[in-house]
Amino acid sequence: MSKPEFVHLHNHSEYSLMDGVIRLSDKDGKPSQALKDLANSGAKGFAVTDHGNMYGAVEFYSNAKAVGLKAIIGCEMYISKGTRFDRGHSQKENCHLTVLAKNFEGYQNLMQLCSIAFTEGYYYDPRIDKELLAKHSKGLVVLSGCLKSELNQSILSGDLTQSEKLVTWFRDNLEPDSYYLEIMDHGIEKQKQVTQALLDMSKRTGIPLVATNDCHYWKPDDHEAHDARVCIATGRKMADTERLKFDSHEFYIKSPEEMHKLFSFAPESLSSTLKIAEMCNLKIPMDQMLLPEFKVPPGFDQNSYLEHLCLEGLKERFPAGYRPEYAERLTYELGVIKRMGFSGYFLIVWDFIKHARSIGVPVGPGRGSGAGAIVAYSLRITNADPLEHRLLFERFLNPDRKSMPDLDIDFADTGRDRIIAYVREKYGAECVAQIITFGSLGAKLVIRDVGRVLDMPLMQIDEIAKKIPVGPNVHLHEAMQGPELQELAKDPQVKRLLDLSLKLEGLKRHTGVHAAGTLITKEPVVRYTPLAKGAKSEVVTTQYDGDICPKLGLLKVDFLGLRTLSIIDDAVKFVKKRHDPKFDIDAIPMDDAKTFEMLRTAKSLAVFQLDSQGIRDLLFRIKPTVFDDIVSLIALFRPGPMQSGMLDMFVERKHGREEVVYDVPLLESILKDTYGCMVFQEQVMEISKKLAGFTPGEADGLRKAMGKKIHEDLEKMRSKFIAGCGVNKIKDKIATKIYDQMVKFGGYGFNKSHSVAYGIVAYQTAYLKANYPIEFMTAVLTSEIGHSSIGAEDKENKLVTYLEEARRMGMTILPPDVNKSEMRFDIQDDKIRFGLLAIKNVGSGAAETIVAAAREKPFISLDEFCARVDLHAVNKKAVESLAKAGALDGIRPGEPPHAARARLLAAVDESVGRQQKVRADLDRGQGLLFGAAPEASIAASQSSLSEIKPLSEHDTLAFEREVLGFYFSGHPLLSVKAQLKATATHEVSQLAPSITTPVRLAGMISKMRKMISKKTGEPWVIITLEDLTGEVTMLCFPRTYASGANNLAKIGAFVAATGRLSFKGEDAGAGTPELIIDELIPLDSSATKFAKRLRLKCDVTVGTEK
Structure with missing residues (x-):
C-alpha cells in the first residue's frame, strides 16, 4: 500500500504576529527544523498563509528552496462583508479568506491585494473586498476559509441562501477551477456542522472540497507555547478565563496519515491538496x-x-x-x-x-x-x-x-x-x-514576557532575566547551562517559564519602521x-525587511x-x-594637545560616542594619546570585549604593564596599533589572508562565521586556516593557537571602517569642546530642544546635564528673555543665552514672531507685547509659559522675579483677551470707534496688579521646572546638597547596567502614581525620585509600601531609597534604570543611620589625578 500524501495549504508562521509559532529560520538565519522535517518527509509542498500579510513570504521561499521543499506563497486575508472603505461597529469582525499564488502573476496580484488592504482597507485589520479580489484574481487560488469566513458564518447562522450566493460569486469571479470549499477538523463542534453543509454544497454546485489544518505551531506539544504567544500579543494572563484562546490542541502540522484518517469520508478533499500544489509553481527572481x-x-x-x-x-x-x-x-x-x-x-x-x-x-x-x-x-x-x-x-x-x-x-x-x-x-x-523592521523575542525579553503572562512576581522575573548575559548573540539555551539558572530551574514554575521561553525565543513580536x-x-x-x-500611522513601509529587499x-x-x-x-x-571665517572642521589637526588632554581626564560629556559615564570611566583608564586609541575605544566599549577580558588586556598593554607578544612576526604589522589585541574584524580578515592565504572573499566569509558564531562553518575554515599557515612555514600548534584566539576575540571584533568614521566625528566634537567650548556647548544645548522631554521619567534630562556641564566649564547661562533671546540658544557677551524654543508650549511659530518683533524694538509691557506678537502663534498658554520661565521679567524692570512673575501671570488672561478684542474690532472696522477704551482698562488693571502677592520661592522654582524641565534660578535640594552626598552611593546620572550591588539614592519625590496589585489587591506606588543630576523611576511594591513607605511617599518629600537596579531594554547592553525599593526613609534621618557605615576607600594606583 502506497504512503498517503497530503500538502498543508493553510499555515501560520511566526509572521502571524499574534498567534503563529512556526519558525521559518533558525537562530543562524538558515532553514528552520520544521522546514527541514517537511522536506525530509517527502512533502510535495507547504504553504504559508499569514494573517493579512506577506511579511515572511520571501524568507519562506528562500529557505524552502534551500531544503528542496516547494514553497506555496499565500495569505489568510481579511475581507470586508461590504466594501473595504466601510467603517463602523459592524465592520470590527472582519472575515477570513485563504488566498494562494499559482504563479508570478498571482504573486504580484497577491502583493497588490495585501498592499491595498493596508493602505485603503485598514480598519482593525488590513482588509480587501470582493471588488478588489475580482480585479486582482488572475493567478490566484482561493479557499473558502476557516470558521471566521463569511461563508461559514452564514452557514452557522442558518442563512443557506446567502451561502449559495457567496459560493456562486467566488466561482464566477475567479479564474476557472480556482475556488475550493475548505474543510477542517480540530475536534470543534461548529466545524462538524460547517463541514456537513460544505459537503452538501459541493455536491450541489460541483465546487471541489479541500482539507486544511490551519496550522499555527509545529508539534502537538507546542500548544502551551502557542497559548503563551497569544497572551503576550493580547496582554492577557494565561490563567485568565475570559480571553482569546484556541478551542483545541490540534493546530499543529499533522502528518499525511493523520489528515487521511480525519478526512477519510471526503477523499477528494485530500487529493485536492496535491492538485493545488501542482497548480502552484511560483518562481521569484x-x-x-x-x-x-x-x-x-x-x-x-x-x-x-x-x-x-x-x-x-x-x-x-x-x-x-x-x-x-x-x-x-x-x-x-x-x-x-x-x-x-x-x-x-x-x-x-x-x-x-x-x-x-x-x-x-x-x-x-x-x-x-x-x-x-x-x-x-x-x-x-x-x-x-x-x-x-x-x-x-x-x-x-x-x-x-x-x-x-x-x-x-x-x-x-x-x-x-x-x-x-x-x-x-x-x-x-x-x-x-x-x-519595515521586526522586533523579536530576545533572550531577556522573552523571559520577561512569558513571566508576565504566567503572572509571576516581577522581582522573581527580574532575578531570572539578570542571569542571562547581555549581548547580541546571547541565546537562552547557552545561558541555561550556567549553574545559577540551573539552580533556579529546580523550582517547577521557573522551569515552566524557561521551557516556554525556549520555544518562543527569537520569534517575531511586532513591526516597526526602520529608522x-x-x-x-x-x-x-x-x-x-x-x-x-x-x-495609527500614515507612514507606508515595505512588508519585506532590510535583509530581504x-x-x-x-x-x-x-x-x-x-x-x-x-x-x-x-x-x-x-x-x-x-x-x-575660514575655519574648516575637516582640516583640524588630528593630534591636538588640548583635545587629548581633555580626553585623558575624561571630561568628554557631550562628546559624540564618549559621553556616557561608562565610557568616561574607560577613557580615564585608557588615557588616549593618538587618534587610533579613540578608534579602538569605540570598538571596545561593548559587552563582548568587556566580558571577554579583551578590554582589560588592551588597557594593560597600552600602559606597558603587560608585555605584547606576537606568535609570529607577520602579526605585528596587523595588530601593532591595538597593542597585539584583535579588536577589529578587519584584523581577523588580514590575518587569514597574510598567514593562511585566504582570498579576500574567503576572509570575509570567516569574519561572518565568527560574528555569528556558526560552529559548522568555523570548523570547516579551521582546517583550511591551519593548512594555509603551513604553506607559510607556521607550525600547526601555533596556527591552532592563533585560530582559537581569532574565534574567541574575533567574534567580538568590531567593524574598523565604522569605528574610524565615527572616531572622526568623536574627535571633531572633542576638538570643538576643547578649543571652542562656548561655541560647542551652545550648539549642544540647542540640539537638545525637542529631545530632552520636559517632565519625562527618563534617567536623565540631557539639557539639564549639559547646562550643568557648561556651568562647570565656567560659562554663564543667561535666562530666557523675550527682548534678548533668539529662537535657539545663542552666545551674547561671551555668555550663553537661553533659547525661546526650549520653553514648553512655545513652538517655532511663537518663538519666530517674538524674535522678529523684539528686533524691531524692545517690548515694554505685557499689553504692548500682546499687541505686537501674533496671538494665533503666541497663545495664552505660551504667554503663561514665558512668564513662568522668567522670559517676561525684563518688561517689569526693577521688580524682583517673584513679584514680577506673580503679577504677569495674574494679568495674562486680561492682556491677551483685551488684545484679541482689539484685533476683532479692527477686523470688523470698529477699531477707531472703540480705540480709546483699552487705555482706561489698562490703567485700572495695572493698579489692581500691585495688590498681587509675590510667588513663594517654592512656586517660582516649581514653575521654572514645569516649563523649562529643571530649576533655573535655584533648586529645592541645594539646601541639603551635603546630606545627599553623604547619604547616596550613586547619583542618578551614574546609574548603569554594570552596577550589580544594592544602591542607595537620595533626593526628592517629584512624581508618584498609586497602583493596586492585580494579584493581591494591595496598594503599591511608582515613584519618580529627583536628585541634582536627573531623575529615576522607583518601584515600591506592596510589602515595602506597607512597612512604612506609605507614610513617606509624598510629592516633595526628601527621602533616601535603598534597593536593586533593574534596566528596561537592557538587551542592548544599556537601558532605562528602575530602582526596586527595599527601604525608604526620610533624608533627615539617613545621615545618622548611614554615618556608622561610612568607609574610606583609596585606590593607590590612581594617584591624585582623578
Missing part, C-alpha cells in the same frame, strides 16, 4: 539587479562615468598628487564594482550626497563598512582615507559573493528629510518607500514588495539623521562668526 536608472552625460556609460568621477575626486583630494597605492586600489575597486554591476549604485548615492552638500546639509564622514572603499572616499561619499587607516574594501563588498552593497549615510538630523524628498522627486514617490532604511526602485515599489501601514536585487539606502552633525554645523557657524 532572486539574482537580478533592479537599480533605478541613473542617466549619465553623453559620451559615458555608467562604468566610465564612475571612473571619471573617481579620478577627478582623487585629484581634488590630493592637489599635489597621490601615491601609486591610491591609483592601484582605485583600479582594483572599480574592476570589482564593474564586474558585479554596481556602478549605477555608486552614482545614485554620489548624486544625492552631492545634492545634500549643495544645499548645505552636513554629511557624515562615513558609517559602517562603506568607509573602507576608496571609490566612496574619492566621490566624497565618505571622508575617511581607507589607505591611511588600513581599511578593507572586502569588508564592504565581497568579490566572491554577489550581494547588494550597503552604504549607510549620516546626514544632519535637521536636513535628512530634505534629502529623502529629493530622492522621491527624482525617482518618483511611488518608487520610494521606507522599510533610516529606504527603498528606491526602478518601477513602483509594489511590483517588488507588498506595502504595509500601521493602524537586497536579496530581491532592490536598492536599499539608510538615510540616517545624526544630531551630532547638526551640533558640529552650528558650532562651526559660531566659530566662523566669532573667530575665523
